[in-house]
Amino acid sequence: MTILNRFSNTWWVIDLSSDRTSVIALGTHLIRKIIFSKKIIMPILITTFLVFVMYYGSTDDGSLATGIDMLDALILSFFNILISMVYSTSLIKNDVEDRSIINVLTAPLHKGVIFLTYYFSLIVAVSFIMLFTTMFAYMGYFYPAGLTWTRTDYLVSILWLVLISVVVYCAFFITISVMLKRPIYFGLFYLFIWEGFVIMLPGRIGHFTVNHFIRSIGSDLIEHGEISNYVGTSFGMSIIVLIVVWISLLAIGTYLFTNKEFT
């Protein structure tokens, strides 16, 4: 199977069948590297914190709506973005800094394929981490409240939203990491100022955040909590916008990586 692309000045061809072994080797290595790195302590601490906070919320209130609101505020609006940012901004950058990327760049793979393999490995690893974090946070609230298995449909909905946002945020931050020398500073600004603050401002400026579209999709999937009352863009339009943003980010990231110089 071949994919034709025209991100660079000339047409280039990705031969997926021939590159299969190389992509699998790189992907497996990257997923292992992300999950078994020392950085894993961060999601473990976050998960511990979330379980504690969710458990406290459960004993304090215990209603379904409060549980959904807490998952929304803690995971969807903050920790999901934070974890995506930390891993995405450091993955390629660390390999460039310790020069281990030379081993990858001298493999017979198109640089575009290398970038996309980095990206998809990132998604698999971060989704895996977020799946556990969200599950534990959910159990922290819903188990003591006696709601564990009654509203698993909401757990599934939340997990879908987490997955969608991981896909988009990782595309955004990994592209930023190819573009900027210090992507983490931009990432922190984006997390706290743009996604965290601008979305709360009156008017339509909040519509220019990814979180706006995630919450818009969430309002269609979940019937309890503040997210269900969120007045945003329609479900279909939100999906279309996120797909367009996602593809655009990957196209830009692939183009930048392909034309980047590795000294």
Add this chain to the structure above:
Amino acid sequence: MNIVEANNLSKWYGDVIALNSLDLEIKSGITGVVGPNGAGKSTLFKLMLGLIKPNKGSISVRGRDPRTDHRLMKEIGYLPDHDYLPEDMTGSDFLELTGGLRGLEGWYLQERMENISHLVGMIPYLDRPIKGYSKGMKQRLKISCALIHEPDMLVLDEPLAGTDPKVRKIIFGIIERLCEEGKDIIISSHVLYDIERLTDQVVLLHRGRSIASGTISEIRSLLDEFPHNIVIQSDDIRDMAKDLMDYPWVTSIDFDTIYEDQLVVKVSEPDLFFENITDIILDKDYDIKKMYSRDDDLESIFKYMVGD
């Protein structure tokens, strides 16, 4: 057939010019790229591998553009001059990853790993984490990685730098064996002597330009064509100085102000000096403690050729 062709190739980083309108042709076989630090050797290699792009001019490897033809990497094995090995992996895991990245899998990959590790003498150390490796072990692992996919062409950037005599012997052996197998090898070094052991074909780089290319003997003969400063250490330096002044090829003699038993003889024709000095010493039975030329190295050739 030329395996590398560079035309008017220039590369600069900000204000620093790494390669300056370089025209170059490298033929099949072993070729040494020699030059002092900062001559542009590593930049040339990175351009050959498509890791960076030229600011001006063009480069082709095996008739193809390395920047756009990534399949070319199937035919090239690269050993960088810098350390790029991940400290937390074992040698075995890293070699397996490198093989996988180059499209090897299954029993063939295992067989290649075993053969290559045996060749470089790394089998006993493969299961150890790389962070515990010595410089020599790291260098041998890097060579294994460059060879794992059986490339037809090898680009070795300073493979002998910082290695002990035992590892040097292993590396020399590997390179000679690969040459016998008909591989094309481009090897860089800042030590002419290292290259001289491996090949007759040399390119001299200095400040991003090719200042000479050809056989080692041609380059070597340049050493004898320019004035040398020869240091002689002996208890009889005053008598020696008197004797040496009689020869027309001795331009001047300076007594060292720090070491009282040392003098510096400037000779216009070093080959005549070295032909006659033995007789002079034996005739008068001078006790020589030390004698060496300050200019018998590549840096001196470069300075001489570029008029520094």
